[in-house]
Amino acid sequence: MAAFAALILASCNNESTAVNTVESMKTPQMENFDKAFKSLGDPQNRPTEEEKKRNTSELSDRRKALLVPASKELILSSGVTEAELMRKTGGDMSQIIVWATQIYMKKSDEIRKNIKAEK
Amino acid sequence: MKKTLALLGLTISSLGYSQGGPLIIKNLSTNYDFHGNIIANNFAGGCLPFVMSQDPEQVIVQAGNTVQYDNFRDQYNGSLSTVATWSVSVNSGLFGPRTWNHPTMVPGSIISKNTQWSHSKFQMYHAGTSNAETYFNGNIGNKNNPCLSASEYIDALPMGDASWFTVTSNGTVYTYLVIN
Numbered sequence: 434m435a436a437f438a439a440l441i442l443a444s445c446n447n448e449s450t451a452v453n454t455v456e457s458m459k460t461p462q463m464e465n466f467d468k469a470f471k472s473l474g475d476p477q478n479r480p481t482e483e484e485k486k487r488n489t490s491e492l493s494d495r496r497k498a499l500l501v502p503a504s505k506e507l508i509l510s511s512g513v514t515e516a517e518l519m520r521k522t523g524g525d526m527s528q529i530i531v532w533a534t535q536i537y538m539k540k541s542d543e544i545r546k547n548i549k550a551e552k
Numbered sequence: 553m554k555k556t557l558a559l560l561g562l563t564i565s566s567l568g569y570s571q572g573g574p575l576i577i578k579n580l581s582t583n584y585d586f587h588g589n590i591i592a593n594n595f596a597g598g599c600l601p602f603v604m605s606q607d608p609e610q611v612i613v614q615a616g617n618t619v620q621y622d623n624f625r626d627q628y629n630g631s632l633s634t635v636a637t638w639s640v641s642v643n644s645g646l647f648g649p650r651t652w653n654h655p656t657m658v659p660g661s662i663i664s665k666n667t668q669w670s671h672s673k674f675q676m677y678h679a680g681t682s683n684a685e686t687y688f689n690g691n692i693g694n695k696n697n698p699c700l701s702a703s704e705y706i707d708a709l710p711m712g713d714a715s716w717f718t719v720t721s722n723g724t725v726y727t728y729l730v731i732n
Contacts, residue, residue: 455616455617456617467580470580470730471732473730474713474715474732479705480705488696489696490695490696490704490718490727491717491718491719492717492719492728497719527720528721528722531724531726534576534726537618538576538618545632
């Protein structure tokens with residue numbers, strides 16, 4: 434009986450590891466990109482009183498800077514070279530963040546397609 | 553002269569395009585799914601045109617997922633959580649349904665050019681269930697929208713929070729709704 438239970442448990446474990454989700458298949462660079470967005474909510478990174486008073490929804494430069502390292506990492510992981518990144522964006526934070534967002538979306542789509550193909 | 557004209561053309565087209573860009577909903581929560589309507593409207597002209605998701609009324613972004621809406625039309629083939637029909641008001645104040653492929657909903661149309669992503673009334677649900685989280689919901693959106701009042705930060709901690717902001721790149725406004 435114990436052996437039988439163990440067998441059932443083992444088969445359940447196999448099943449759970451076989452289920453791949455986009456979440457579990459994200460590359461380390463995608464995870465870091467998510468973490469950077471999450472970090473905007475850390476107490477020291479939230480909008481300051483001065484930033485809140487601005488008459489715009491545009492993310493402040495201070496908070497954009499928090500997204501740049503992970504964005505660069507994600508862009509470079511797609512095969513773009515550092516020189517190319519600088520040439521295309523001129524180091525502009527907004528362009529880097531938006532470019533990384535598009536790479537993130539493309540990679541998510543690819544992961545989703547791969548999961549579908551496996552099923 | 554040719555160069556000046558080309559430059560002028562570029563400037564004009566980029567100005568036109570600056571009216572709208574994608575909406576990106578990043579649900580970074582591990583415990584809750586996002587259910588919310590999505591709205592775009594004109595901040596002038598008596599709020600018209602005004603566009604909101606109708607079928608489905610609420611888009612769903614599961615915990616851990618990111619969804620992008622490029623524009624009213626292309627989202628239908630490109631997004632993980634699509635809108636088949638929009639509810640649209642153009643000048644009468646009356647709303648009528650327009651499908652994603654309606655000729656007036658294409659990029660560059662009067663409706664597209666005169667609206668920007670502005671707002672979402674949302675409710676978080678325990679992931680994978682139909683159980684709403686009583687304390688995690690709200691009206692999030694552009695705080696300068698004269699047509700709907702919204703906050704750019706909704707604090708539902710410790711369950712989570714929601715932030716709304718834009719990043720403007722080369723004249724295109726990317727609107728982010730981030731759930732933590």
